[in-house]
Amino acid sequence: MASLTANSTIGDWLDDPRGAEALGGLLAASGSDPSSLTPVRALPLQQMVALSQGEMPQSVIDGLVRSVNGGEIPEDDAATGWQETIVVGRFDGKTIVVTGAASGIGQATASRIAREGGKVVAVDISAEKLEAFAQQAPAGSVVPVAADVTNEGDIDRVIAAVGGPIDGLANVAGVNDDFSPIHETSDAIWDRVIGINLTGVFKLTRAVVPGMLEAGKGAIVNVASEAGIRGNASGKAYTVSKHGVVGLTRSAAFMYAKQGIRVNAVAPGGVATGIPFPAHVSEEGSARLHPFQSAIPTVATAAQLAASITFLLSDDGVNINGAILPSDGGWSVQ
Ligand code: NAD
DSSP states (O other): OOOOOTTSBHHHHHHSHHHHHHHHHHHHHTTOOGGGGGGGTTSBGGGHHHHTTTSSOHHHHHHHHHHTTTTOOOOOOOOOSOOOOOOTTTTTTOEEEEESTTSHHHHHHHHHHHHTTOEEEEEESOHHHHHHHHHHSSTTSEEEEEOOTTOHHHHHHHHHHHOSOOOEEEEOOOOOOOOOOGGGOOHHHHHHHHIIIIIHHHHHHHHHHHHHHHHTOEEEEEEOOGGGTOSSSSOHHHHHHHHHHHHHHHHHHHHHGGGTEEEEEEEEOEEESOOOOOSSOOHHHHHHHHHHHTTOOOEEEHHHHHHHHHHHHSGGGTTOOSOEEEESTTGGGO
8 A cells, every 4th residue: 555645635644544543633633523624635735734824833744644654754756636737938038027926826826937937026025935935946037026015115126126028927915804894894904905915916017017018918917816706705805805806907907908918817715825814813704704614615735826827827828818717626606
């Protein structure tokens, strides 16, 4: 029988008697059970670290792997589940600005573009994580620019760092809200979430479009959310911000359709990233949302979202403009 490793899917672990016992024990200790893992069965066990949003250290995964392999961590380079397939040269000669590039979906998108031949101007407010990402990318492929997408001066620095034509823009940076309904939503949460998720997208896009108009071409992909197309996926501020991103996408797609600029959005469902929640989460809002959020059919990896985003950014998206592409394992049709 093949060894269970961190690369084995959660489904493989649950279907194996030793794996089910080890994983079941871990879940029971936190008052949960294996049915809670149904949406993530297709993900490698390793993704539980990202999914736990800082709660589960790597040592827990290592401990699980050891517990079913006689105390050892077996060699395993045969990953299971979906594998990213690089399209060699798809972004050759292109310069793409990617925000939120220090983490999660933005980093997976930036990484894929760089590995497919593009030059990435990688933008994030987290300078340290951005630098670490740029260091391990193919030499010269990633230009890190530590910047806050809500700050005009920072946006000017991003444009200056590009220093030439911009072929594509992926607006990925975003933050969660606190799941609050409107009567509980503070000005601080509203201003932060609308500021980063919507105004930041507006401001950076406004700065990039003139160059694209001059060139007569360009592709922009905004990251919306399931919360941009329904009312029961998140709190007030996040839902409004992502509906705003959908409106911004459609309006820009219409306005520039005859000038060679395509503007689309990807609406992710659940994705295993480290996107943090604010310190205080609304109890009332969480309770109301819980049954709907727990109906998420699948949770994706950041690389799976990057596959959708890079498709729309690349010339393969040639005939697509103004689309809001759910990348959610089918959640949006439920
Ligand atoms: P993440 O937290 O892993 O990455 C977001 C990045 O944005 C971080 O590196 C953060 O530093 C950066 N950022 C935050 N504020 C910024 C600012 N003002 N300026 C520049 N950078 C800033 O989160 P993620 O899950 O990869 O989220 C990426 C996008 O996907 C977000 O727009 C999010 O709303 C959207 N999304 C995520 C999920 C999910 O389940 N993870 C679902 C739907 C939509």
